[in-house]
Amino acid sequence: MKVSTKFFGELEVQDKDIINFAEGIPGFKELTKYALIHDEGTDFSYLQSVDNKSVCFIIVPPALVVGNYDIEICEDTVEKLEIDKEEDVLLYAILTIPDDLNKMTANLKAPIIINRKNGKGKQEILDDDRYEIKHKVIKEADASC
Amino acid sequence: MLVLTRKKDESLVIGEDIEIIITDISEDKVKIGIKAPKKVKVFRKELIQAVENANTESNINNDLKINMLSKIIKR
Numbered sequence: 001m002k003v004s005t006k007f008f009g010e011l012e013v014q015d016k017d018i019i020n021f022a023e024g025i026p027g028f029k030e031l032t033k034y035a036l037i038h039d040e041g042t043d044f045s046y047l048q049s050v051d052n053k054s055v056c057f058i059i060v061p062p063a064l065v066v067g068n069y070d071i072e073i074c075e076d077t078v079e080k081l082e083i084d085k086e087e088d089v090l091l092y093a094i095l096t097i098p099d100d101l102n103k104m105t106a107n108l109k110a111p112i113i114i115n116r117k118n119g120k121g122k123q124e125i126l127d128d129d130r131y132e133i134k135h136k137v138i139k140e141a142d143a144s145c
Numbered sequence: 146m147l148v149l150t151r152k153k154d155e156s157l158v159i160g161e162d163i164e165i166i167i168t169d170i171s172e173d174k175v176k177i178g179i180k181a182p183k184k185v186k187v188f189r190k191e192l193i194q195a196v197e198n199a200n201t202e203s204n205i206n207n208d209l210k211i212n213m214l215s216k217i218i219k220r
Contacts, residue, residue, distance in 0.1 A: 027197035044214055055204055058214070076184040096203040101214070107203075110196045125188060125196055133199045 003035045005048045006056040011037065018050065019114055019121040022080070026110070026123060031055055034121070036114070045092065047112065057112075059092035065106045065137055073113060077124050081115040090114040094123075096134065105134040 003013045013035040021032050033050040034057075043064050049055035062069040069091070073083070083089060091113060093106040108131035114121040149157060156166040162182055169176035179187055 025200055026193060027200040042214070057200070057203055074184065074186065076186065079184070094200065094203050096199060097206055097214070099206070107196070107199050109192075110199075123196070123200075125186070125192060127186075127188075133195050 001050075003048060003050055004053040005035070005037065005046070006053055007046065008037070011035070013037065016116075016119065019047070019119050021121045021123070023122060025057075025112075026125075028055060047092075047094075058095045058097060059112060060095060060106065062091055062093040062106070062108055062111060065093060065135060066108065069108065069131075071111065071126055071128060071131075073124060074127075077113060077122055081113065081120045081122060082118055083115050084117070088115050088117045090116050093135075095137070102138050104137045106137050107133050108135045109133045 001013055001015070001018065003011050005011050017036045019034045019036050021034060024030060024032050028049070031049045031051055034047045035050055037046040037048055039045065043060055045059050047057040047059055071091075073089070077083075091111050093108050093111055095104055095106050097104040109128070110123050110125045110133065112121060113124050151157065151167045153167055153170050156164050156178075158164050163185060164180040166178040166180070167175060168178045181187065
């Protein structure tokens with residue numbers, strides 16, 4: 001299907017890359033359909049709302065931000081997304097990117113979970129104190145150079 | 146909204162399998178115990194609001210230079 005995107009104009013998106021968030025995404029409850037767009041050659045992907053061009057989340061695999069990201073997906077989510085196998089799960093962290101790119105943060109506390117088998121997705125809020133909503137992506141020392 | 150008055154150690158039941166127990170009361174705080182099935186998620190409301198705010202904030206930057214991103218994160 002054709003999707004109007006915030007950053008890339010109009011794109012043709014395959015059905016398998018259309019993700020349904022039955023409960024919406026917190027703050028955007030009314031939007032349930034997103035196109036998962038991969039930016040070839042980079043680690044960035046985009047969750048572009050199909051129904052509202054101006055809503056687009058920039059996402060990265062959490063492992064890119066922290067070395068090992070081991071989380072427990074709750075039973076309820078496993079049921080709702082009908083997850084059978086671990087390898088069907090795609091995990092992403094939403095980035096918040098201010099004008100000063102060095103200050104960008106990743107939301108590791110509430111990852112995006114997608115079952116790639118059926119295109120069902122959810123933003124899961126973790127009951128896990130190790131991870132923050134605003135995890136700094138670039139460390140202070142790197143930012144100064 | 147239903148408003149109930151409870152004393153310390155009293156509880157209330159929501160539906161079939163959720164119980165809320167008032168375990169302690171001090172001047173401006175109450176301590177609450179929650180018995181619920183594992184699949185029922187319980188969060189402090191501030192946390193949900195913080196996630197909503199982060200999501201909204203992550204969508205504010207409209208004239209983001211996408212091509213700058215990969216340069217910065219790959220070093």
